[in-house]
Amino acid sequence: MEEGENAKMKSILRKRRKKMIYIILVIVLILGLNFLLNPLRWPANQIRNRLLNQTPIGTSMEDVIKVVEGNKKWEIENIRYDFGYTSLEPPFDEIGEKSITVYLGEYWNPLVVDVTAWYGFDEEGKLIDVAVRKDVDTL
Amino acid sequence: MDPSGNIFVPRRTLETYINLEPLPTAKTDYLNGNSVSVYLGVHQVKFGPIPTGNYHSSVIIYASHDSDIYKENGDMFNNSYADGVSYATLGAGGVFNLKADLNRKKDKNLNIKKEMINLNISDETTVGQLFELHNNYTTKQSSSKTKYSYFPGMFNDSSKYYNSNSYAAGLLKAAGVENIPTPENKAPGFKKPLPNYKFGIHGGGRKR
Helix, strand or coil: CHHHHHHHHHHHHHHHHHHHHHHHHHHHHHHHHHHHHCHHHCCHHHHHHHHHHHCCCCCEHHHHHHHHHHCCCCEEEEEECCCCEECCCCCCCEECCEEEEEEEEEEECCEEEEEEEEEEECCCCEEEEEEEEEEECCC | CCCCCCCCCCHHHHHHHHCCCCCCCCCCCCCCCCCEEEEEEEEEEEECCEEEEEEEEEEEEEEECCCHHHHHHCCCCCEEEECCEEEEEEEEEECCEEEEEECCHHHHCHHHEEEEEECCCCCHHHHHHHHHHHHHHHHHCCCCCCEECCCCCCCCCCCCEECHHHHHHHHHHHCCCCCCCCCCCCCCCCCCCCCHHHHCEECCEECC
């Protein structure tokens, strides 16, 4: 009788253990997918390509603003009608006559990594280039 | 009530007797009547959500829209502060190598600053020099890399490793700023400024 109860108990514990392992695996899988599928973790040039797919060269400033505003995770930091943005590469020329700075978000690596995009427009307000940079906040 | 119609309440009275959170203050006038001004901004670095207790410093440059430097380099002053005033930041960070950039996200976030140290620079020539020295460093940083360490000299040969605080201190030193104040908060590397040659200054004069 006692042996039977022990066996039953063992079986219940085994099932619970299995359940726990499945739960942990699912959590690890979700975290892993979140890590892999988070576009902010992509290299900066791939993020830039994705932005250019959404708003190709020649897109109007108004349309770019609409697309950016449509993404709840993004934040427009600055819209400038008097200056372009500073190129991220030497000789650090001004790109365009107008510009928009967009904060795309952050992730932990484990340090905080911020991702920012700059859109440059010509005098007519047509998109001429996009730049993306990741800033690691560290000492 | 003051002559313009604003209600004046003594701030200390409110905080002391009603025990409120400190009242939001009006925007600080960082220009103090000058066309430009330079500050050292200091904020705490975090590992994810966890504060590390160590602080990062960067150079913050305010410019009036009437200043020549703003008219010529307005694209660099990408952050608006108040009506007719914008600012730019010069700072660095790294993982393996020390990388400097204009307007890094946390450098330009004034809300997280623990200290704003006035460097008493109000001439556009020195500000122009700061940008030029920063550009000298960033132009060469891909080909002539500077080794990065979170704590320069603690776990490695101190003569070769630098961090963001070394960058800010070195940049100011290269521009000839005297009596550079050290942040009150723990800013490792600040007392180990990046040498002048990293900013394109060789020997006694600037390399042209």
